[in-house]
Amino acid sequence: DTGVSQDPRHKITKRGQNVTFRCDPISEHNRLYWYRQTLGQGPEFLTYFQNEAQLEKSRLLSDRFSAERPKGSFSTLEIQRTEQGDSAMYLCASSPSDGNEKLFFGSGTQLSVL
């Protein structure tokens, strides 16, 4: 068990560019979550998957954001046409789906949009 892994750790991009982040959950966890966190705020829910099915999306998730988990293992989060307001820490978490909703977070991807 190596924990939740996220890549890259840091991403600097110019406004208007597309970016993609990857998350590898804890292997036996079938739930995977994406959160976003800005300075001084708690993590805000974006979306989650149960296996390969995307079960819930937040209103925060505009149509520029898309997430996939094609084989129920790793997940990707893509942001198209990035804006400065997208600058944040993007956190991935996984859960064993035992009904107690304990989330275990990865180290996050810090996105800076210039």
Add this chain to the structure above:
Amino acid sequence: QKEVEQNSGPLSVPEGAIASLNCTYSDRGSQSFFWYRQYSGKSPELIMSIYSNGDKEDGRFTAQLNKASQYVSLLIRDSQPSDSATYLCAVNFHGGSTLTFGKGTMLLVS
């Protein structure tokens, strides 16, 4: 509206003292409650979970839950400088499969 409220702090306590962190939430039917610790620049780390009214102790940490009053608290005994971090309260609201987080309380131990 599902809300989790925390005092942003900072809460300053001397080394060796008890730190008391509080959290209120909006949905009386909520079932699961969590405390996460987050060091500056790092991701949240789960330190406590509590599901029923009363106290739950784990080492120097005690979580307290009062569903009737809709608050959950975290006590840290014998506070150490290494406890200096932001503590996030998270709630699984009734019927949901995700966690809603408060803004966190910054704790400073010196």
